[in-house]
Amino acid sequence: MSTSIASRRLSVLVVDDHDIVHWGMRLVLVQQDWVERCVPATTGDEAEDRARRYRPNVALVDLFVGDESGTDIARRVRAAHPSTRVLLVSGAGRISATAARAAGAAGFVTKDRSAAEIVEAIRRIGAGEDVFDAPPSPADGGAGAAGRPAHQRLTGREHEVLQLVAAGLTNAEIAAELRLSPNTVKEHASSMFRKLGARNRADAVVRAQRLGVLN
Known part of the structure; x- marks a missing residue:
């Protein structure tokens, strides 16, 4: 990774409908010397507006925000600011890399990961990498x-x-x-x-x- 990319300070948009997630992610992200700003959004409308207003480098988007699909929100964020790179995250359910990429996302991780691992995934997405959790083993399709x-x-x-x-x-x-x-x-x-x-x-x-x- 080049020094210019590694030293780049990032603006991060966090899209989730749970206050505790915003509080926790802001608490962790503001301690990173590579984070310039952490912007919260709790709906697709807010995410689109703040993407247009703040032009974030990375958007951390929950796969399901209230009644809204995170993949739809990812598209809206990218439409509002095309250079924003999206990292999808979920505590329940998964999405394939193919489907995530079709929505314009550059990565997907589960909330089973530690806060440090999610923060590192955000940093890597901001540095231009793609980050996808390995898919689970296929369910048994045979007897039973x-x-x-x-x-x-x-x-x-x-x-x-x-x-x-x-x-x-x-x-x-x-x-x-x-x-x-x-x-x-x-x-x-x-x-x-x-x-x-x-x-x-x-x-x-x-x-x-x-x-x-x-x-």
Whole structure:
């Protein structure tokens, strides 16, 4: 890493709907000599406004902010200030690197990490690196699968469709990404909705986040 990048002072936007997260991250970040400013936002509207106003180098965005999708917020932040690099973070559920990148994010880490590790991930994102937690081991898809809850019996393709739905892609965009026909994507999505007990795309993302299905 060059000296100029390493010594660069960063402005960090923290997007989360929990006050304790803002308090904790601000407490930790302001102690870093490479942090110039820590800006909080609790909604997508606030995140977009503050990205435009403060032009942060990095945005730390929770994967689920209230009823809003972190991937949608990531897009809004990037639209407001395209040079902002987004690090998605979640305490429940995961997102693939492919889906995260489709939303414009440069990284994803879980809240299982220590504060020091999350701060280091922010620093690395600000230095131009991509940072993605390793995905968990695939769930057992063989014998015994029928005894698992329906949401745990999603096929590999249904998982891929779910991840891209969570990233905000349309069926046509998912079809192009996965090299499938739109009708095939619709069939996979319908099956995935049924297994999750979801009414629509937004409900599927909400349920998947809460069940920890997005991986």
